[in-house]
Amino acid sequence: MTDPAPTWTIVIHGGAGSMTPDNLGAAEEAAARQALAAALEAGAAILRSGGASLDAVQAAVRVLEDDPHFNAGRGSVFTAEGRIECDAAIMDGANLDAGAVAGVRSTKNPILLAREVMDRSTHVFLAGVGADNFGRAHDIEAAEPSWFETPERRRQLDEILANPDMPFDSAMKYGTVGAVAVDGDGHVASATSTGGLTGKKWGRVGDSPLIGAGTYADDRAAAVSCTGAGEYFIRLGVAHEICARVRLAGWSIEDAADTLIDELGDLGGKGGVIVVSPDGSGGWAFNTKAMYRAMAMHDSAPEIAIYGHE
Template sequence: MTDGWSLVLHGGAGTITPERIGAGAEAGAGEALARALDAGSAILDAGGAALDAVEAAVRVLEDDPHFNAGRGAAFTRAGTNELDAAIMRGTDRAAGSVAGLTRVRNPVSLARRVMEASPHVLLAGAGAEEFAAGQGVETVDPAWFAVAERRRQLDELLARGGDAFDVDMKYGTVGAVARDRQGHLAAATSTGGVTGKRWGRIGDSPLIGAGTYADDRACAVSCTGSGEQFVRVGVGHEIAARIRLAGEDAGAAAEAALAEVRALGGTGGVIVVTPAGEAIWRFITPGMYRARATSAGLREVALYGEA
């Protein structure tokens, strides 16, 4: 693939089955993944940068309430929505990420501003939102992020005296990885965390090398799943290291990293694209919202486990 492009998306992994999701949510999620695929593919097909494509795709998913990112984010135990995101460029491993946002409509775009307009990689909370104001990034009333189904999930958790991580989870984090016509890679991830989270908990999504990673020498990765285990394994960097240093193919590297996650008691999935344009996903859950397209004509949107 000398001048071809590839794009892979995810909208979360977990207990995603036809019985659990329902026809309405199934159709809505599938349509949103298709729109995000269109947004990223149009940029790549026109010769645009992988970085632009992953940002555009993730923005579509952040604005869609079917996913746990942006509008539709999980509720904290206190009844608020706290948003995290990251973006990374494979050419020079430049990266930006944000955590604990409450007013930024598209966290992935603020993450990009951190990368391009600050000397830092990760900004959090009030400081990140102060930076957003100075950058002219769009903000909204926190009520924009709240949707009834996510509130119901929190109410159900609290009613039975539960806590975060003690339920049959669906991790609705969204992400995108791309290879552009110039052969460069990029990755982006955005999340609302987990229902009932406390104490400003932050998972793997905004942590470079854990939930998000891109290196033109190896691959671009975006993860979704039980964040604590993904952080401990360093999944994004682990996959890249296995490809670059051990010579493993993308599928084997992804499977090995997920096996480590499972060994630590975690679960989830990953999407990976390589410099050669290989576009894959792997998951150790019943399903994962996912989509991919390439300049060779591949186009696929899927929700449930492999047949």
């Protein structure tokens, strides 16, 4: 008698923002959907073979970091000074282990560096040159600035610098990437990676690498990855708050995600979340026009979407 196929779910995002068919364009939309499909399959392949959710979310995010259509790794946005500074975090719901990095400039895949911080240091969060140096000491692949830079991101910086009062939502077409998953053993995990905000100053760090704000995973509740206006996600502790309402108040992940996004909007924030629970349910919530998103489950065909009506 053969063992039953593992039950699993993976959900990914590539950022929430003001994308429409008109401002995105057919070619850009097709490329984004293709990248989401590739990232989804990278994670799903691990889960399908009985692998761990932690490895699955890392694999999915790494694919998106390598794709220039998203604001993470290659294709990250520029700071006001014309640099690229990346943030990332990863968390294991089985034991609450976590690793995070912020302001890294020379690590090709920040999510691999965050995982290394989790696995091979006594710390949770490293920043700046020290984080990059930790990566070099542990053989995490480095990259020159030219690896990260793209003409479109340079154009966006020029637009922001020329229009410093431009509203956040109108400036944001692409964004943070993330993945959440539950594996056949019922363990959840979350991973998030970003280049931050175009034209950011003074070493600004958003919610993505902050455990509990933009990234959180707990087998007693859910795994969550966030994207959007980070300052609001930090103030609400969105990722942890979703898990707390599931674990302590008995809410469904859908109700918790929807309510936190409503509360985010009440404060004036825009963005979205992806969620998955140990029982295999998964989904998303967002209050922007669109959100790059995709989901696959052991017993259903992959779902890939961008716009709000999908």
